[in-house]
Amino acid sequence: MTELTGDGLLRRSRLPGEVQRLRNDDRRAAGSAALLTVMCLGLMLSMFNATVVNVMLPDIRVALHVSGTSLQWVAALFTLCNAALLLAGGALGELIGKRMTFLSGVAVFTAGSAACAAAPNLGVLLAARTVQAIGVAVMTPQTLSILVTEYTNPTRRARAVGIWAGMASLGLAAGPVVGGVVTDVGSWRGGFMVSAVLGVVTLLLGFRAISSARYGRPTHAPSLDFAGAALSVLALGALVFGLIESATLGWNSPFIVGAFALAASATAAFILTQRAASGRGCLPLMPLELWRSRGFVGANIAGLAYFFTLFGILYFYSVYLQQYRSFSTLQAGLSFLPMTIAMALVGPVTGRLSARFTTTSLTVAGLLVAAVGSSLLALLSAGGVVGVVCSLALFGVGAGLMSSPMSNMAVSSVATRHSGAASATHNAFRQIGSTLGVAALGTIVSAGHHAASGTTTAFSTGLSHAMTVVAVVLVICALTVAVLGRRRYDFSTVTPSVSSKA
Template identity: 40%
Template sequence: MGAPPVAGGSRTNRTALLAVTCLGQFMVLLDNTIVGAALPDMQQRLHTQLTGLQWIVDAYVLLVAMLLLSGGVFADRFGRKRVFLTGVAVFTVASGLCAVAPSVGWLVAGRALQGIGAALLSPASLALLVSAYPVAQERVKAIGLWAGLSGIGLAAGPVAGGVLADSFGWPAIFLVNLPVGVVLLVAGARALAESRNPGAPAIDVPGTVLSVLGVGVLTYGLIEGGAQGWTSPVILGSFAVGAVVLAVFVAVERRRPAPMLPLRLFRERLFSVSNTAMVVVGFALMGSSFFFSQFFVYVQGSSLLAAGLQTLPSTLAMVVVSPFAGRAAARYGFRVVVTAGLALAGLGLLTLGAVHADTGYGNVWWRLVVTGIGFALTLSPLTGAAVLAVGPQEGGLASGISSTTRQIGAVLGVAVLGAIVRTGQSGGASFESGLTRAFVVAGAVTVATAVFTGLWLTRSAPTEPTDKTADAERPVRERELHHNG
């Protein structure tokens, strides 16, 4: 079975490609955490409530979740470099529009446009990297570096957001993307070599439309349910319509010769488990981090800058640990590392549920570190497992599915945990009590998933490989053997 063409070829070109793809993902990840740090300032200056803040976050996450699958297919079919640079351009322009938004409505629209750019940029970034490293073991290490180096954006976000929002106001957090975007466009045009999957399927228009409608309607119901009432006709109707549309989506995908979501991929045990766990990671990570800065500002009385610094241990732990997570999975096995990571993250969130207004920071920061380490041990191996399970030719599709499941989890996390906080307040409880319940729910779901992942993999694979690197490489080898017949 021939190896796919290597983008760039030489080690120098590979280094340049790694730098560009990491910077692109850095910009996307920076946007995830820098916005969270500025939410209190947005709430004050834009005169909005918790529902408005949820839409500012979820307008972006929702569009990413709805379009990532298409972005991965576009990258494989039309060229990964072309789609990557298009995503960078859209994201950069959208960031400028967000910075000048005069109201919550305009800001939400700009965030949605940012989501479109990220949905093109992110899967193309990983697909470019995968095509440059056709050897499975090298690809595992490269994905680990990509996740770790680009993950610096996660660590930089809270501090940068706190500094910029405190000094210049929330619009400054979007202006920071403009110079990064310009550098990416110039460097990417020169450093990246074009690659594509010649066997990529045609665009699945019915699948794309149905997935966008289904996820969008369900998200609307989750976010607005707390404000309009969970039993209101509009909310119940949105849940019913969303469920029906997604059921139709699955039925359509089963019958199409080239679906946007090939259900056959989920027959691969590693692919199925990794994406299931990724939903929970998105739910717990994004759902809890949405409230980190709000906890420090509204419960403990910190300034925006101080809150940004106080949330730093979690993201910094992720940056430090992420580059080693892929290697650990290759050495010790996917099941061991991911199960341990989910357990740590869940326990960290459960301990955050015991933090109160009078808890000293010396008894808070280590809980954030434990949570960050846990998520770092899961993100890179889960992404790598999903890509390795299908092979390099479908790298864009696999990375798109993996990122989509994480983003869907993130949408659910912000919506569900936000609803828990809001419902508690409407029942007379304080914001602090609502946060406590939200952190406990996120932690309990994550710990339960750790147990499920470990047991399900053990029962599904009674014969474990003796080679410690086999967990990462086995799906590729099995697929190659299948294709070679």
């Protein structure tokens, strides 16, 4: 078929089949973009909610007449329940379908956020925070798993995960900023209302963007490993409880030692159940073959270190700026803005860089840049606020560099059929890192506080010691990831291949 062009020449026009194929490609691209938007919003909700509460705690204490010991559970209970349920949440997507699981998680989270905003007392607030955590634990593992299924091309997947990670970083770092603004203008309840409104938007978009045909209930879904699910909740719950309460009871407390012993015992039993689950026709929550991939191991080490550092910094510098530098809630929130911008801008760029560099090299680079930022924080904690803010911004660059590649590495280093379990496991390690960061760094800050005289000087000294430890941890993790990433694994079989990239 030919057509006459404007210059009088004949050319072959597109055949009807070719036109239809191009239209289908455009529709698929538009559908993938809408799906990516929803997955980014879902993850951003989770990250935003985890950090927004930090700057709202002083106002919550005054409004609800809460003691300091009880107040810490407003933040800690969310982390505890979220971490404990992540593996079970990942398995749920394989049983009833990723679409239903994601949308149900968003709906539960939105209801919990609205209940938090309306809570008349501490008991209701803690119950609503638990509901939020359940929703997040169900929703979060689906986001990365859906993206892996949707984007099969490695380059497009890397870019999509880069955008996804950038939005996660934005949510994490925007929490203190938005929370500070909303609390300063209105009240702490406004911070939870922001989460509720964003949840409604995500839910409405998700109903349209997530394909029920592709992400609906599997035709032959295996049965749930109930024993493994119970043991995973017990192991993760006991571990996170021990980490949280160690700051109050001390590491030598019988309760803390008992919690860690229970976590170790439950973990051993959980591993045994995972070995037997496949033989019984059940779906393992965490297939042990995942750990044969060095890339998967490296990604989880990096995720642990990343959240260990990030949540420690967000928590203790919020305290430092408000209590020892006399910053208002709004000023403290805005102090994290340079770090927020750096994380949000570098994350998507890193997705593009993944086409030229390996995920291992980008993750290692991010860990090392973050280590430099932490070292500067250690040197400048007792100095001017400008130096602290600039150091936070440098740390944000490192965080943006590592966030996307390590998440991509976690799911791309294993077989596609295990993407849900890999995503849930990776998120569980990050949650453990966030709790460990606040608990372990809190011990270091307290030790420095007692070693020095003067309130501001004492806290600054302890904070400086903590940031030195953070820098060392990040460097050690960078070296470990570099060693683990020296060989690349074939994604379909999780066996070594001869490619030089990792």
